[in-house]
Amino acid sequence: MVNTQTNSGNPETDLKYRRKKNAEEMRHQVISFALMIVFTLIAFLAVGYEGFSAWFAVPFILVLAVVQVGFQLYYFMHMSHKGHEAPALFMYSGVLVAFLTIICFLTIIWW
């Protein structure tokens, strides 16, 4: 993984290797950013385009938002790295309660 300590016994090689690894990771970050921009554009276009009904547009933009937040959490906030088991537990617990809260508030006004 990208964030593990490297140890080849030769400090100079290790530093070069780490710098290269960091640069490679930064490239992936820029790709994630480009994808996030694309998702945002698609979401705005889907709402701006008259041809889509609300029944299609709303679930569609919600899915785009979830995917974009996944990129933000796993790449920008490094949750894809090792040592993020506890953060994942905290966030998924938070998301579970968040989901329940929203379901509760939406059903209470159903009729």
Add this chain to the structure above:
Amino acid sequence: MHAEEKMTYEKWPAAPEKQTLEAKNKFLGFWFFLGGETVLFASLFATYLALKDRVPSADHALAKDLFEMPLVFLMTMILLTSSLTSVYAMYHMKNFDFKKMQLWLGITVLLGFAFLGLEIYEFNHYVHEFHHTFTSSAFSSAFYTLVGFHGAHVTFGLAWIIALMVRNARRGLDLYNAPKFYVASLYWHFIDVVWVFIFTVVYLMGMVG
């Protein structure tokens, strides 16, 4: 390696944000806090969804009357870009390049202020053009509480990053402050995470009707 030891490029560890025990605790505690923030914002989103367009009479503005796509799009792009610039700052932090880290944090702060300025303009516009004030309807209260809470997070995030930049301006990077910068950047990303749902659920879904 102790936390305040003078660092050099050669000594700098691969994961400086988690090198000391204090850093590990900070990392864990901060993610726990973010889990709690998720729940906090969920309750505000739930309230907003339940009270959306609930106004006392027909002369009140509804979501579809208020929101304008170009402004929301601009705000979204600015905040998303500021998320990338703080990734750049952490990239330079990992390479022990303090000056470049400060530069990218500075760019992040400028983008944050641009976002905040647009949000103030937006709220001011709603109040004066539509008489959409905090107390005018259940809808307006829920709207300002949710979006305003996010705006308050942006404000706090800016104050936090600026405080770190100023306090450590002469100190440079060490294992004492690297986790502080790292955690502040996590907070900044989380602000963008919340904004993704705000622009989708509040603005885009508001424009759909």
